[in-house]
Amino acid sequence: MTEFRIYNTLTSRKEKFVPVDPPKVGMYVCGITPYGPSHLGHARCYIVFDVLKKFLDFLGYEVKYIQNITDIDDKIIKKSAESGKPPSEISRLCMESFMEDMEKLNVSKADEYPMVSHTIPQIIEFIEGLVENGMAYLSDGSVYFRTGKAEKYGRLSGRKLEDLKAGEGKGKKESPEDFSLWKKDEEYGWESPWGRGRPGWHIECSVMSHMTLGSVFDIHGGGLDLIFPHHENEIAQSYALTGCVPAKYWIHNGMVTLKGDKMAKSTGNFFLLSGLLSEYDPMVLRMYLLRTGYRQPVDFDTDRLSEEAKAYGKLADFKGELLARAESFSPSPADRSASEVKVLMDDLNTPAAIGEIFKKITPILSRFYAGTHTENDIREGYGALEIFEGVLGIKLPVPMKEEDREIQSLVDERQRLRKEKDFEAADHVREKLDRMGVEVKDTPTGPRWTKKIR
RNA sequence: GGCGCGGUACCCAAGUGGCUUAAGGGGGCGGUUUGCAAAACCGUUAUUUCGCCGGUUCAAAUCCGGCCCGCGCCUCCA
Numbered sequence: 001m002t003e004f005r006i007y008n009t010l011t012s013r014k015e016k017f018v019p020v021d022p023p024k025v026g027m028y029v030c031g032i033t034p035y036g037p038s039h040l041g042h043a044r045c046y047i048v049f050d051v052l053k054k055f056l057d058f059l060g061y062e063v064k065y066i067q068n069i070t071d072i073d074d075k076i077i078k079k080s081a082e083s084g085k086p087p088s089e090i091s092r093l094c095m096e097s098f099m100e101d102m103e104k105l106n107v108s109k110a111d112e113y114p115m116v117s118h119t120i121p122q123i124i125e126f127i128e129g130l131v132e133n134g135m136a137y138l139s140d141g142s143v144y145f146r147t148g149k150a151e152k153y154g155r156l157s158g159r160k161l162e163d164l165k166a167g168e169g170k171g172k173k174e175s176p177e178d179f180s181l182w183k184k185d186e187e188y189g190w191e192s193p194w195g196r197g198r199p200g201w202h203i204e205c206s207v208m209s210h211m212t213l214g215s216v217f218d219i220h221g222g223g224l225d226l227i228f229p230h231h232e233n234e235i236a237q238s239y240a241l242t243g244c245v246p247a248k249y250w251i252h253n254g255m256v257t258l259k260g261d262k263m264a265k266s267t268g269n270f271f272l273l274s275g276l277l278s279e280y281d282p283m284v285l286r287m288y289l290l291r292t293g294y295r296q297p298v299d300f301d302t303d304r305l306s307e308e309a310k311a312y313g314k315l316a317d318f319k320g321e322l323l324a325r326a327e328s329f330s331p332s333p334a335d336r337s338a339s340e341v342k343v344l345m346d347d348l349n350t351p352a353a354i355g356e357i358f359k360k361i362t363p364i365l366s367r368f369y370a371g372t373h374t375e376n377d378i379r380e381g382y383g384a385l386e387i388f389e390g391v392l393g394i395k396l397p398v399p400m401k402e403e404d405r406e407i408q409s410l411v412d413e414r415q416r417l418r419k420e421k422d423f424e425a426a427d428h429v430r431e432k433l434d435r436m437g438v439e440v441k442d443t444p445t446g447p448r449w450t451k452k453i454r
Numbered sequence: 455g456g457c458g459c460g461g462u463a464c465c466c467a468a469g470u471g472g473c474u475u476a477a478g479g480g481g482g483c484g485g486u487u488u489g490c491a492a493a494a495c496c497g498u499u500a501u502u503u504c505g506c507c508g509g510u511u512c513a514a515a516u517c518c519g520g521c522c523c524g525c526g527c528c529u530c531c532a
Contacts (some may be wrong), residue, residue: 012458030532038532045532075530158457159528201530223532228457230531254459255526264531291467291479296460297525304466307480314479317493343468352468355478366495423489430491441493448493 002336004059004345007295009227009250010156014347019218020248023061026217027053028209028247030226031067031113034094035075038101039270040289040300041223041256041263047286047393048253048294048348049221050107054391055344058334066212067110068205069095071117072198077188087188088117101273104282106393114208116199120190123199126207126241127181135240139172141184141195147177150236156250157228179233202233209246210238220247224254224295225262254297256289263300271300280454284309287394290350309453311358312396315388316450317441318361319396321368322381324448329378334386341387350392357384369443397451407438411449414440 004017019025029049032042046067056063071091080087102109116123127143130136136145147153153161164177180200182192189196209217215238222231231250238246256263263270276285288308292298334341339360343352364381367373389395414429430440433449440449 032532033530041532043532048532073530154457157527160456163456163528221532224459225527225531228527229529253532255532257525260525262526262531266530288466293468296467299466299525301466304480307466311479313493349468351466351479352477355468358478369494418489421489427490439492442488442491443494450493 002345004055005347006249006251007347008248009252010245015249017249019061020216025056025061025063025219026066026213027056027063027219027221028066028068028205028213028217029110029220030205030222030230031069031110032095032098033070033073033075034091034098035073035079036094036265038098038273039256039263039265040273040276041270042098043101043105043273043285044256044289044298045223045253046102046107047105047289049251050393051290051294051350051391052219052221052251052348053108054393055348058341058387058391059336064213065110066112066114066209068208069113069115070201070204071095071115072188073201097274101277104277105286106283106395108393112212114212116204116208119204119208119211120199122211123203123207124182124190124192126210126237127203128193129241130181130237133240135237136181137174138194139174141197142172142180143182143194143200144173144178145181145233145237145240146174147179147233147236148175150240152239153236154232155245156235157232159228159232179229181237202230203237205230205234206238206241206246210242215242215246216244217247219249219251221251221253224252227252253294254292257297257299260299280305281309281312283394283396284312284453287312287354287392290392290394291354293351294348306454312394313450313453315357315361315385315394316396316453317448318365318381319385319398320448320450321365322378322385323398325368325373326378326382329375329382331382331386332379334383334390338383338387340384344387344391353387353392357388360384407433407436407449411440411447415447 005014006017007014027049029046032038053063053065069091072087076087076090079090083090127136130145131138131143134146135149136143147164148161161177165175179202181203182194182197183200184195184197186196189198209220220231235245238244258269258271261267261269284305288305289298291308340353340356343349343356360380361384364373364377367377385396410429410433414426414433417426417429433440437452438449439452440447
């Protein structure tokens with residue numbers, strides 16, 4: 001496959017990826033609402049889109065990646081009331097911890113993180129436009145969207161307007177399917193033509209994506225759970241004002257579940273990233289999440305995560321062996337025709353890519369040990385690692401860093417004692433290394449060591 | 455109830471009409487290697503089989519119909 005194909009929720013099929021204005025690619029991914037610590041589900045989403053971003057970079061596109069921050073909403077306000085801290089303080093702290101977690105997971109920063117609280121004038125302007133053209137109306141200090149007047153409502157989620165009408169009571173709305181663009185709020189609101197209030201849930205993304213990427217951009221992403229109502233309503237609003245569906249490709253990642261049920265804070269059914277990242281190697285976690293197709297659910301299991309550490313260890317060994325044999329080698333960039341790239345071309349198939357990399361690495365590693373490897377093995381190995389580390393973003397430890405001198409001297413010491421057949425002393429040194437978290441492996445070409453991977 | 459997704463070996467998981475008499479990882483088993491351990495290497499681990507039953511086709515895990523089971527969304531949610 002020589003072209004990149006990706007599944008588009010809007011058309012329910014895989015499509016050839018053709019940007020609106022190549023080589024530029026505009027990509028907008030729904031970001032977090034910072035009101036608490038992040039869990040594994042967040043990690044999966046931002047890792048998936050990070051891989052997509054890195055892959056598009058690899059293919060030569062110039063990606064502009066935007067991730068919004070919903071820094072004012074009901075949950076943050078509730079937290080504020082409980083803790084006495086202002087909402088801005090809560091969102092700032094949560095955002096910082098989110099950024100730290102993402103950095104550990106080797107998720108690259110987006111180009112911009114627009115925040116709702118900094119976008120109020122533009123949001124008001126957008127809503128005014130909708131009120132003026134009759135798609136929105138004022139009711140008791142709040143502004144609602146006239147969903148019934150939206151053209152082709154339900155195009156993304158397949159939802160039917162009639163079914164929504166049967167739903168909840170309408171309250172101050174003209175019709176139950178209408179949703180709020182602006183919510184009356186005397187305490188935490190901003191001044192507006194309709195009185196004090198704050199933006200509704202969906203409007204921010206319509207406004208911010210429009211501001212940063214224009215009225216039609218390439219990729220809009222987020223979790224599967226955002227398809228309805230969030231993205232559906234976003235499309236409806238934007239279309240009502242600009243006459244365009246804002247993004248060409250709508251891409252959604254599957255959920256992380258726990259014993260079959262969706263991981264969510266509201267149900268207490270979740271693993272926090274902070275805990276996981278201190279217990280397991282972040283790169284093992286990243287690899288584990290990429291071992292399942294991005295649209296499939298991942299049923300999280302710590303036993304599987306531990307298994308993954310072993311698979312990761314094999315790649316880490318491979319890198320060590322490769323570097324040990326390639327000192328004078330100047331690598332050429334990874335080839336688009338490589339099998340691991342080809343499978344990524346088909347809807348970002350990361351599990352297949354990892355499979356291809358293993359398939360490639362195993363015989364090369366065996367030739368390394370046998371001493372029969374060729375220049376081409378080194379080249380292929382480099383290419384595979386470039387995709388593994390650069391596109392999948394799973395970094396492998398670099399053996400022999402400056403700070404590892406002490407470890408190396410102990411390994412050398414043990415090897416000297418072994419040569420002298422003083423095995424008892426040699427085993428003592430090995431135990432000492434073991435306590436330092438270092439594992440020594442005696443290969444046919446001499447001892448090699450790795451830091452233990454959790 | 456409506457809409458959507460999925461059920462592949464001991465576990466995880468690709469594959470969605472012939473290139474697959476089903477990738478890859480983990481685990482198991484047998485062997486080589488080894489001071490010991492670990493690692494590594496070699497071989498093996500779905501062969502009327504891809505939830506069940508029918509159908510289409512020269513050809514199906516892959517398409518169609520029915521059924522069973524699981525999950526997500528329909529309310530905040532990555």
